[in-house]
Every structure is written in C-alpha cells, then in structure tokens.
Amino acid sequence: MSAARTENGGRWLGVYVIAYLVFLYLPVLLIPLFSFNNSIQAAFPLQGFTLEWYVTLYGNPALSGALLNSLVIGVVAAAGATLCGITVSYMDLYGRSPLAATISAIARLPVLIPGVIVGISLLILVNLIGLGPSRIAIVLGHILVALPTTVVIMRSRFAAIPKTIREAALDLGASDWTTFRRVMLPLSLPAIISAFMLAFLISFDEFIVVFFLAGTEPTLPLYIWSQLRFPRSLPTVMALGTAILAASFIIAGTAELLRHRGLGAKPS
Amino acid sequence: MSSIVASEAPAGSGSSRGFRFAMLLPGGLVTFFLILFALGLVLFLALRGNDGSLLGAGFTAGNFITVLSDPLYWTVTLRSLVIAGLVTLATVVTAYPVAYYLAFHAGRRRGLLLFLVTLPFWTSYLLRVFAWKIVLAYNGVLNSALIQSGIWSEPTLAFLNTPAAVVVTLAHAYAPFAILPIYVALDTIPKSLLEAASDLGARPFTTFRRVVLPNSMPGVLAAALVVFVPTVGDYVTPAMVGGPASTMIGTLIQSQFGKANDWPFGAALSVCVMLVILCVVLVTRSADRKFGSRT
Numbered sequence: 001m002s003a004a005r006t007e008n009g010g011r012w013l014g015v016y017v018i019a020y021l022v023f024l025y026l027p028v029l030l031i032p033l034f035s036f037n038n039s040i041q042a043a044f045p046l047q048g049f050t051l052e053w054y055v056t057l058y059g060n061p062a063l064s065g066a067l068l069n070s071l072v073i074g075v076v077a078a079a080g081a082t083l084c085g086i087t088v089s090y091m092d093l094y095g096r097s098p099l100a101a102t103i104s105a106i107a108r109l110p111v112l113i114p115g116v117i118v119g120i121s122l123l124i125l126v127n128l129i130g131l132g133p134s135r136i137a138i139v140l141g142h143i144l145v146a147l148p149t150t151v152v153i154m155r156s157r158f159a160a161i162p163k164t165i166r167e168a169a170l171d172l173g174a175s176d177w178t179t180f181r182r183v184m185l186p187l188s189l190p191a192i193i194s195a196f197m198l199a200f201l202i203s204f205d206e207f208i209v210v211f212f213l214a215g216t217e218p219t220l221p222l223y224i225w226s227q228l229r230f231p232r233s234l235p236t237v238m239a240l241g242t243a244i245l246a247a248s249f250i251i252a253g254t255a256e257l258l259r260h261r262g263l264g265a266k267p268s
Numbered sequence: 269m270s271s272i273v274a275s276e277a278p279a280g281s282g283s284s285r286g287f288r289f290a291m292l293l294p295g296g297l298v299t300f301f302l303i304l305f306a307l308g309l310v311l312f313l314a315l316r317g318n319d320g321s322l323l324g325a326g327f328t329a330g331n332f333i334t335v336l337s338d339p340l341y342w343t344v345t346l347r348s349l350v351i352a353g354l355v356t357l358a359t360v361v362t363a364y365p366v367a368y369y370l371a372f373h374a375g376r377r378r379g380l381l382l383f384l385v386t387l388p389f390w391t392s393y394l395l396r397v398f399a400w401k402i403v404l405a406y407n408g409v410l411n412s413a414l415i416q417s418g419i420w421s422e423p424t425l426a427f428l429n430t431p432a433a434v435v436v437t438l439a440h441a442y443a444p445f446a447i448l449p450i451y452v453a454l455d456t457i458p459k460s461l462l463e464a465a466s467d468l469g470a471r472p473f474t475t476f477r478r479v480v481l482p483n484s485m486p487g488v489l490a491a492a493l494v495v496f497v498p499t500v501g502d503y504v505t506p507a508m509v510g511g512p513a514s515t516m517i518g519t520l521i522q523s524q525f526g527k528a529n530d531w532p533f534g535a536a537l538s539v540c541v542m543l544v545i546l547c548v549v550l551v552t553r554s555a556d557r558k559f560g561s562r563t
Contacts, residue, residue, distance in 0.1 A: 010373035017369045017381065020362065024388055024443055027399040030409055034402065042402040043412035080294075088295035091288070100292060106299035111494060112545060113307075114501020116518040117538045120525050121306035124313060124535070127322050144302055176287040198390065205392035208504060212525060221394045228398065228508075238402075241395045252390035256383055 035238035053239035066223035077142035078199035085150025115208030137213040146199035157191035190258040197255040313535035331536030348517040352500035358439040363446035371454035389444035400437040404428045429511025446491040453487020485559035
C-alpha cells in the first residue's frame, strides 16, 4: 500500500517536473519563435515565417567585430581559467600544503561575490596598474567568473581517479611533474575539455562583469545590450539570440557528455 | 615502498620544489592578486574621499555615514533584500520537488532530466532576462496572448516595470542554480534511513518532514546562498524589466562607477553589500551546523 502511494506521489511529482521544465524553457524558446516571425513586434498572432532577420545579421561590421572579440576573449579566458582550475584543484588534493588549500578555497570565493562587485573591483585594479578597460581586463574578469566552475569540475575529476594510480607512478620512480603530465592529465582529459568548454560559454555569455571592463571594443552581450534600446532592432537581436542559444546548447551538451565519459574503465 | 620513496626523495626534491612552485603560481596569482587584492582595493577606496582621482584623497568615514544616514539607501537596500529574499524563497521552494523527483523517482530518466534542468544554466543570462522583457512588454507576448484568447480587451502596462516583474524574471533566471545542490543533498541520504522510518511506522509525510527534509537542509541552504548572492547585487534585471520603482543596490553601485562617477561612494556601497552577504553566509553556516549535527 505504501509502495502504491509513493508510486502515485511520484506520478504527481512527474507532472510537476514537466510543468517546471515548461516554465524553464518556454520564455527562452520565445526568442527563436519570434526570430522567424515576420513582424517588428514580438506579439501574437504570428505574422508569417521569414528569414529576413537572419539576413540582417550578415554584413554588419559592428556585430562581426563583437563576435570576433567574444570568441578571442572566450578562448583566452577559458584557457586561463582551465589552467588555474587544473593546478589549483590538483595541488588542493595532492599538494598537502595549507597554502594550496587556501588558494583552492579563495578560488571558489567568487561564487559569494555579486558580479557587480567583481566588476568594479577589477575596474579599480586595472586602472591602478595602468591597463584600463580593455580586452585583457575582460579576460582577467572572465577568468575570475569561470574559476569556481573549472575548480569544481577538475577537483571532482581528480578525486575520482583512484589514488593507487598516482601512487603507482610515483613508486615506479616518476617525478611529480612526469606523474602529473603523463598520468593524471591524460586520465582527466575529458574533464579538462569539458571545463574549457564551459568556461568558454561562461565568458561568451557573460554580461554583468564585462559591462565595467570593456573599452572601445564591445563583446557580443554588450552589443546586444546596446541594441536593446532600439525597438526596430529587436527582431535582429532575437535572430542573434537564437544563434547564440543554439551554440550554447550544443557546447554545453557536448561538455556534459564529456564530463561523464572516460572513467568507465575505472578499476574496482 | 617507503625505502623507494626515501631513495627517490633527494634526487626529486629539487624538481619537486620547482613543480610545486609552477603548480601554485597561476592559482596563487589569480586568487591573491585578482580576488583578495582587488577586494582590498574596494575596501581602501571606500574609506577615501572623492576628488576625481583613481584612489581618492584623504581618509574619511563620510561615505559610510552617507550610506547610513540617507534614507534612500536604506530603502534601496531593504528593497534589494526583499526582492532577493523572495527570489530565493521562490526558486528554492519550486526547485525542491524537482530535486526530490530526481533523487527518488526519476529512475532511468535521471540523467536526461539532470541535463535538462542544468542546460539553461549555461545559456546567456542577458537573453533569459531579455526573453521576459518581450513576454511582459506592453506590445508583448503576454498582453497579445491574453487579448487573442479574449481574456482581456486591451493591453495593460501592469506587467513591465514593476518589482514583481523583477522577482519573476530573477526567479526564472536563477532557477537552475537551486536544483543541483538540493538534489546532491537528497541523493546522499542513505535509502536505509527512509526504510527505517517507514518500518518504524512513519507515514510518508512524517518520513519526509522528520527524516528527508532535515537531512537535505545543507543542500537547501547552499541553494539559497547561490541564488541570493547574485540576485541581491543584480542591476541588469531591474534595468531591463523593473523600471524606476525597482532600483536595487547593484543599480546604485553601477551608477556610481558610471554616470554618478563617485567611485569611493560606490566602493562603500559595495562594502555594505559584502557585509550583508557575510551576515547571510554566517547565518547559513550556523543553520547548516545545526542541521549537520542531526545526521
């Protein structure tokens, strides 16, 4: 009887979960829907199918400049954040020093700092060191924003590698560096790629921090923000948004698959 | 084994030190320079007077006195706390059943569902907020849908530019943040505990209230924290869907570093926000400890 009751409860919960997913996805999916709508207004009834708004994306130098900026910043920031994520979590787990543990703890701190404060603190910093708002400043900001994610991903991956593997390498005479490079890094490669991709996505989509750190060359989210003031450009923004959402879904999906792959042959 | 390690040690110690240094360097630079030093700069600047220069002039508590004495800042801070509190409550309460389903009922669908609830987390925050702007606008989706379906005869301005719009938008934008921590906490509850409770005659709801809920509290508190922190300092959503009646503390900080151009005062506001967050973290920690001791 009790089993039947929980079964019933599970079904109602299942309905709730579906409703929740609809709430989660419906507003976002309106952007692709209206990006194909033949009207300036995002309103019902739909006015007919068009690819006009996608056509306007081509041959827009401001847009392609922002896209290029975002791609370059995303790759560099993701590389930095992944490097930090790998080294910080590896030393946290195997370095056996209070310094490494402290660094790891501070590296996860940005989760507890609102983006606006990360932004203004770095704005003060880059002005102080004479850099000013610039692409390098944005890279620094995005390394910070992505750091907790890369540390958490790499830490759980390193922790999932059986300790005996690393000990065997060290016992067989491999140096710390060889063990790290030839044993631990290859074993965690899927997680490294996953961390890199997610850090790239974080940077690519980030707005709150970049708002303070951008100089004369905006990133894609800043370009979108600047276009939101003009009602006429909303359909174009929705077409651009659709492309960005599609790219995000593909990259995040691939990263998720990678994160759970590769430890299948784990010895018991 | 120990003898091998011992014989290796002298040869390896030099490179080992180099290895440690190289491995600690990137993280050390980022954490000490970009996080601690940068936050230290904010605190320093908060105690300076504004003379238009980068680091201000002269030490003063004036910025903090202004924050504390001007009712405007109390109003805005209180509003930010209420909005962030409501958003946190809404996200955690709505996320809990989803996490519960994932932990206890999802079965084979668990992987797919986990993927689906975390996917929006990786999409553009700006676009998620923008989506609500087109939903709530005067000529927007909601108004036109209501008129199309004959529920209302003319569009209303009541949706956009209200604090309620900010709460709904933020709750939607940060919804994926809350599920994972709760799910992890629920998933680590030993199934034997639930069986023991039902064997001892507890009804399902009693089991939930006395066993599941207290054991999942660490996850609930973690979820509350990761939703509360970004929402309390948000300035994008108020600007996009909130209108002037929804100005939040993040908006004020942003304008101090922009139009208002009073960096020391903006820094002081930031310090106040960090202090509020620190209080919330401490309260969460002590609550966590209370629930942690029950397990």
